Amino acid sequence: MSIxxxxxxxxxxxxxxxxxxxxxxxxxxxxxxxxxxxxxTERADMMKEIxxxxxxxxxxxxxxxxxxxxxxVMGQVPRHEFVPEAQKPYAYxxxxxxxxxxxxxxxxxxVGLMTDLLMAKPGDTVLEIGTGSGYQAAVxxxxxxxxxxxxxxxxxxxxxxxxxxxxxxxxxxxxxxDGYYGWEEHAPYDAIVVTAAASHVPPPLIRQLKxxxxxxxxxxxxxxxxxxxxxxxxxxxAVSTRQILPVRFVPLVSKP
Numbered sequence: 001m002s003i004x005x006x007x008x009x010x011x012x013x014x015x016x017x018x019x020x021x022x023x024x025x026x027x028x029x030x031x032x033x034x035x036x037x038x039x040x041t042e043r044a045d046m047m048k049e050i051x052x053x054x055x056x057x058x059x060x061x062x063x064x065x066x067x068x069x070x071x072x073v074m075g076q077v078p079r080h081e082f083v084p085e086a087q088k089p090y091a092y093x094x095x096x097x098x099x100x101x102x103x104x105x106x107x108x109x110x111v112g113l114m115t116d117l118l119m120a121k122p123g124d125t126v127l128e129i130g131t132g133s134g135y136q137a138a139v140x141x142x143x144x145x146x147x148x149x150x151x152x153x154x155x156x157x158x159x160x161x162x163x164x165x166x167x168x169x170x171x172x173x174x175x176x177x178d179g180y181y182g183w184e185e186h187a188p189y190d191a192i193v194v195t196a197a198a199s200h201v202p203p204p205l206i207r208q209l210k211x212x213x214x215x216x217x218x219x220x221x222x223x224x225x226x227x228x229x230x231x232x233x234x235x236x237x238a239v240s241t242r243q244i245l246p247v248r249f250v251p252l253v254s255k256p
Contacts, residue, residue: 042092043078050094050109051071060244066116070115070143074111079108083133084098094107095107100156105135106136110228114136114216115143118193120143120144126140126192126193128150128194129192130150131161133159133163134163134172137174140172146171146172146173149173150176151176152253152255161174180204181202184204184208189209190210190213191209191216192215193217194215194216196253197251198218206233209233213232216228226248228245229241
C-alpha cells in the first residue's frame, strides 16, 4: 500500500517582503559605509593632530616632521580595531587607552615618533618588544619586510596575534615570551622598538641589533621621569644613546 505524501505548498513572497529585504540590505550597507567614512575622517583628524604636535615638539625631539611613509601608513591602519569595544569611541583621540591587564595602547603621536626614529626601510626586519594590542606591529608591517613581536602577558599576546591574522598583517610573527631576552632565532635586526619602560637598555637587545641599526626604547622607573632613548649601533659595534623626549610608559615586565 502506498502512502500519499501531502502536497508541497509553494509560498510566493509578497512584494512587501521583497521590499523589506531590500531595505534592510541597503540600511546594512549604509551603516557599514557610514562607519567606514567616520573612521576615515577621524583618522585624518588624528594625523593632522600628530603633524601639529611633531611641529611643536620638534626642537626637543629633533623631528619637526615625521617621515611621510610613516604618516601614510598610520593614516591607513584602523586603530579602532586594536582597542576594546568600550574604547572604540576614543580610538582616534591622541592619547593612550587601556587595553586590559594593566596595559595600554600608546598615544598615536608617540607611536608615530618611535616609528619615525627607527628610520626603517622596506627590506628591513624589525623586532618589537611588547605587542600589546598589536597596533605598533601593524604600523611597522606597512613599512618593512618582516616584524617579530613578543608579548609576555599571554592573553594579550594571543588576542593580538589573532587580531593581526584576522586583519591580514602577514608580515608579522607573534610570540608569547619574555621580551627582555629578545628573539635570538631571527636576529640580527635592522631595528628594535620597545613599547614598555625598562630600567636600563637590555644587553640581549643590543647584541641582537645589527651594526648600523637603531633601537627606540623608553627608560626609567614607572613613577619617575622616563625618557625615550634612541640607541644607535655603529658599523664597528660601538653603541651610542640619545635622549629624545620625556615619556610615560607601563613598565617592561621580565620573568626572574
